[in-house]
């Protein structure tokens with residue numbers, strides 16, 4: 001009998017499977033060979049705090065651990081979040097990474113005819129979540145200097161707009177919109193939901209969490225994947241007024257997030273000193289690299305995140321050459337406003353010196369790459 005082929009749902013027919021250009025398999029093959037730097041996905045190049053590892057080990061040493069479902073609604077972690085960032089535990093919803101939080105917010109609040117505004121270029125997964133639901137997207141592009149005039153956002157909001165997504169700071173442009181401007185949008189458009197993605201908040205130290213109490217149209221999404229070095233465990237959270245969290249809870253599985261991720265997140269939050277050390281190292285290496293690359297006349301853009309953008313005349317070739325040296329970076333040159341740019345995230349000063357050495361050598365051999 002002929003095999004039955006099932007077509008995907010109409011609304012996702014035009015979405016191509018994501019090609020993540022994952023470097024992990026190359027790293028596994030190269031193990032022990034050279035200095036390897038995986039800086040292509042903005043993950044932390046540092047391990048998580050020792051307290052996190054110890055807490056996981058201790059949990060696993062107990063007789064009953066992963067055979068049971070996790071605590072429902074991640075209550076302990078929500079309490080910990082409230083202790084650290086203020087508000088109440090019921091202003092938080094724990095999710096499988098920020099990704100899951102973004103998806104939840106869309107699924108809980110969008111009706112089929114609602115439009116979503118996205119500031120572009122931005123985090124590509126978000127667009128896919130909207131497309132999956134079949135809602136219309138209106139893109140507003142950052143300008144040539146990778147900034148955005150807030151009036152352009154205001155003008156693009158129509159009666160059909162239900163939600164505006166702003167990654168703040170944005171990946172991959174690094175653009176940071178100030179709190180006053182976001183406050184203005186929240187006030188001016190009380191019927192539009194503003195989903196502010198603060199995945200890189202720990203690096204920028206700018207947050208709109210202070211506006212949650214006064215604005216029911218604000219949802220913040222955050223992550224433990226970057227500054228807290230827990231990308232492999234997939235944990236993040238949403239912050240909003242209780243009524244919005246209650247709406248999200250309608251579609252939330254009370255056992256949504258795995259128990260190890262919850263333990264890790266709690267202990268990562270508690271080790272403030274470790275977080276501070278990691279953030280300081282990243283900041284110092286960003287300052288160092290920007291200064292040194294400027295001296296080499298290589299165009300570089302610093303951002304209030306853990307990554308920088310480096311410009312080349314042939315970004316694809318540059319990525320290939322760096323690949324050969326086991327330095328994995330991301331080509332962003334096909335995105336609007338980012339022609340010529342690659343993106344790489346940073347770690348400590350030793351890593352920064354290694355990056356500099358490789359770029360300097362490449363420039364010597366292939367001078368036209370940066371001319």
Ligand SMILES: Cc1ncc(COP(=O)(O)O)c(C=O)c1O
Nearest residue numbers: 097098099123167171199223225
């Ligand atoms: C802006 C932005 N939002 C969300 C995510 C996903 O975060 P998580 O790993 O917590 O799902 C990323 C990951 O790179 C990101 O850059």
